[in-house]
Amino acid sequence: MTLPHLALVADPHDRRGLLRTDDAWLAERWDDPTSRVLVVSGTRIRPVEGGIEWLPTAQAPDGVRVLLGDRDGVTWWAVIVGSELGRSEPDRWVPLRGLLPSFTDDLAREAPLVFHAMGLAEWHAAHRHCPRCGGSLEPRAAGHELVCRDCGKPQFPRSDPAVIMLIAAGEPGSPEERCLLGRHPSWPAGRYSTLAGFCEPGETLEDAVRREVAEETGVVVGEVTYVGNQPWPLPASLMVGFHGRAISERVVLEDDDVEDAGWFTREDLRRGAESGELVLPGGVSISRSLIELWFGGPLPGSW
Structure with missing residues (x-):
């Protein structure tokens, strides 16, 4: 697909x-x-x-x-x-x-x-000032470099790696298999998405997936499989997408960024998306791709 x-x-x-x-x-x-x-x-x-x-x-x-x-x-x-x-x-x-x-x-x-x-x-x-001495910065290299006018230290654009993941539980491909979605407190009613978070220093992307899911929902993740990535300059991220398998399913919410999280079967997704009770991420986001890849095809509706 x-x-x-x-x-x-x-x-x-x-x-x-x-x-x-x-x-x-x-x-x-x-x-x-x-x-x-x-x-x-x-x-x-x-x-x-x-x-x-x-x-x-x-x-x-x-x-x-x-x-x-x-x-x-x-x-x-x-x-x-x-x-x-x-x-x-x-x-x-x-x-x-x-x-x-x-x-x-x-x-x-x-x-x-x-x-x-x-x-x-x-x-x-x-980036208005040099992080080394506080001096002013001058653009070079057609806007892709900033050089301090005082100490000469160059600065280059950075993209922060962030993991975004769809976690599944149950027998793969069975009607009982389910995926984990969550919602931010500021979102309108019915809006749910995949979990996501930033990679920390010294951490692999796979371990970032496991840590973020555990911190946000209490769910323990085992196998993690890379799916794809998407540049996301909002303001400076690279979203790296994964599918993962849960080895525990009990949801415990301790992170203020997640108001609610729960497990959805494919039938739950189809029925909720068709009725409008479940509002999924927009079609241009890798979050949508992760969900539809697991679901097995396109779903109606989006943010």
Whole structure:
């Protein structure tokens, strides 16, 4: 089956990493009338009807130029400007999370470019001073490096690994097999999702799965199997997806991030999703893919 989250990474661009310090090449591509640029105000962008607004570079405002790369014979850029522009029109400028439901069908091709741009914008917004001496930072390498003007220490973008997992119990493939889903206290009634959490220093991803599930629900996990991953620049994560098998099923809630958790059979998922009583993650998320892969096919409804 086709996993829903793969639509967001199906058509990656050539990031041209080796040319980020080639000033002549960068100037040539910026001046090319076919090049296109996404304007990011702080960490917000302005969508237009039917898609994302990509401007000719000649129409771009002054700001930090970020090379995204080449695709389809076009060089794609982002320009990061101050957040004032977005604040002046709050109804027109939206954060990346507000765009996620739109990344379906044809617009999904733009997701790798937009994720790249927004991930760097989030990084620039969060890194204003050198962590070594507190000096100011200067962008280099077409926006992919920040160098301290005082001590010269370079900073590079980072992605924080986070595990996201669907845990199952019972005889695999049987009608009694069930999966573990939970809900955050802030979510609307009926909304449930897979469990997730960040990997800690010195910890394998598999052990992070076991620890997070135990901390959030008290369930003990044994076998853990890698499924796939998804970039998630909200603000700077890489979601690494797993399936796991429970060796205990008693749910004990001790983590404030989980208001409720429980076991669902495939029939529970089908019936709840069809009635709308159970609201599952959106189709663009790896969480949805983990659930539907275990379920064995698409499910109706989503956030």
